[in-house]
Amino acid sequence: MGAVLTNPLRVGLRQERVIPPQCLVIFGASGDLTHRKLIPALFELFRQRRLPSEFAVLGCARRPWSDEEFRSRMAEALANEVAEHPLAWEQFAAGLFYEPVDLQDPPSVVRLGERLAVIDRQRATRNNRTFYLSVSPTFYGSGCRSLAAAGLLSDPARSRVVIEKPFGRDYGSAQELNRVVQTSAQENQIFRIDHYLGKETVQNILVMRFANTIFEPIWNRNYISSVQITAAETVGVEERAGYYESSGALRDMVQNHLTQMLALTTMEAPGRFDPESMRNEKAKVLQAARLANEDEPWKCCVRGQYGPGGSSSKPITGYRQEPGVNPESTTETYVAMKLFINNWRWQGVPFYLRTGKRLPKRLSEVVLTFREAPVHLFDAAGGAPTPNQLILRIQPNEGAEFKFEVKAPGSGMRSRPVDMAFSYDDSFGEPSDEGYVRLLADAMLGDPTLYTRSDEVEAAWRLYTPLLELIEDAPAQLPVYPYEARTWGPGAADSLLADDGLIWRRP
């Protein structure tokens, strides 16, 4: 969101629930995510006075840092924020500690337990702990096991584990990982992160739908003809080639983020806004979702990979030329697909999902297209009347837009489409919190509503299993079409919709 004057009366009003005293233990404290996202989010919470004073962060990784070294590394990484709020940083940093721990070495995890007991006394953190696994996914399972073996997860009211993405690589590995973590802790202690759910506008899908009466009656197959969900990035693979080569767009974006947007858009209203009711409904709708053609999945999915592009003055490297990428890589950087949801509400309504890197715009949105009026009484300025559309903009220009026909000025009765728009900026003018701020706060509050439950994760992987198997076993059937960087993906993706007489929205 753009720079706007803050509302001076809003200061100090954001917080609702207060985070109870506790120690947040970060595994992977020397890694990228910790200094780029986690510590900045915690410092933000501290400055918003949302952290209790009985609070500590214990950083853990294998390298033998001291408390002091951890503090100064974090201060370096947050140099700008620290320079801006030196006093606040000093107070915050006094609660940062470090303990060398190798998650694969049980004795060092036992030592961790002893250190935590000391911190509990020093900082009065009341034996409350949140363990954050910001380590390679290969350690998620063994990490939970070591924590459980050291007795650190035995009190479900006072300990919980946050697990980063990706949760598994396919249905089988996600099931296996769930089995392992569930033998170490109860499901209500396990917080699987999906940082899209931390976005204010993703949460707003729920509020729009269920805090208003006007949408829900038309939110079904009787009124909606199709739905498009887009998450477009302008960036390329950046420094994450190693990870991305083994993952690709389907695993990196679709299975988690796009699927979560799909679930929030299509779920039934929960009886109450509590974690289990919410997640029951999300899991149910994902279990009803299917690829449009499960037997011939290549007919309902298109993969792409960006090639070189840009202008002669500002050329853009193609994916295969990026550092760390196999020059013959067949990893997809773009994927589009068509799904159905086989339930009473959505039977027969096509859902089109697409995501890609190096597209012309950075944007995430959900577009609901409504059925045409049964009879065309008026001439439309554009030839045919444009169907009504409701566009939920997740980012940027967060907000919502409704397109409908009005009378074009002048004699006669011609119609033309107009927009009715709501923008977060115009209505609130406050930058919203980074997703991690919300998600970390929720985990420390013990509120899993915005975290994915085991059955949701598994349903999401199962949904894409035919595609993952095809890519594994017969990749030629699902070719990776090249597309020029900074274009809207391969032409084949347009055919996916053209067969249904539709086109992708050009946002």
Place this chain on the structure above:
Amino acid sequence: MSTQLTLQAPLVLPPAEVPGHLERLWSDELGSSHGAATFTLVVWEGSWLEQQLVRCGRLDGPITGLLNDTVLEAARAAAISCGLPLSTAPMDPQLAWAIGNLGGDHHAADLRGQFVEGAISVHMPRRLITFAPTLDGAKPLETLVAAYCPLPEEGAGGDACGDVVVLRGGTGALRENLDLVQPLISPELPCWVWWNSSLDEAPEVMTALASGNRRLVVDSSLGDPRRCLDLLVARVGAGQPINDLNWMRLRSWRESLAMVFDPPSRRDALNHVVQLDLDVEGDNPVKGLLLAAWLADRLGWHLTATYAVDGDGSGQGIGAEFERTDGQTVRFRQMPVPVGVPKTHPGAMVGLRLICQSSQGSPLCVILCSESGGCMRLESGGMASMELAEEVVPLPNESEEMEMARLLSGGHDSTNPLLAVAAPIAARLLP
């Protein structure tokens, strides 16, 4: 949330034996529990209203120290019999005082300190020390001790326990035995001191209990307004963490006002406020002044004059003038208004009116009204030409104990910075 009793019937002990008994309790009976490394909560539980209502037979016992609907109803009825104005809030210390003049000599069991609100007990205080001053000022000190465990809730580990100490007697006896209590407060754990009574009471006891970096919790709606505000200012000035339940109850008003100015198109109006009017219940001005002070601080106004103004029959109001950052004047008026059914605490907000007048555009008039009553006075008078933004402020519906529980769960060891700047301005606003 339900209230919970102590684990064992409390043991009455001679005061001198309390420390030794507590030590034995922990080494023998509670040896296996973690003995929650949480906090100590010290409560001054005056409960004068409840005690007086029981004494004159308007309330059946036992005396619990909890403010529930039965107590409030009996208090409202008693206010009428005592000939006090209808607007007298049940918690107004004047009411307990007036009931004190009614006849009666009924007695009931005094269980103060033995009922723990569930919302507080889930935070597992390591030690809960209750001072229970009695109506009989000459009563000698009695001490009671018990172990206490929160009932394990679903899924919660219920084995971390705490203990409960009650000191009951006349205020003089409590004052003389303060030395007994100090060693019971562990210096290693945070300590909260909740002054759950009027701030006019036993100042030397408060000074002794709320010393050092102990976190004091008060209610500035209870007691002489000058004394209440000065106490806030002094504690803030001394750097002691202080929380004011009266300030916390302003939250929905601050939220509603902030909401009006959320759209950036409205923001500029905040630079052009020319008038602020507040209506409050009855004659306690503190809450209204804290709200005005908060707004003045947020908008950078500078107080230039303050004076008493005559109301139309409903008591004295307060007037003041502020200077905005651009040198223009903001006029402030706070008036007491009579209400049929007053809220629990004295001086609750009834309405707010803010008029913003810039050189361009039409003036903006913001009116906030309490959910329970209208604010006809503020709605009347010459606003036809203005853009009107009117909102209803929802009533927060929480007991003292719930408010306290929220504080305890947060574990903040410093004063809310907004209160810290608002309190001195509010103190200067009081003529």
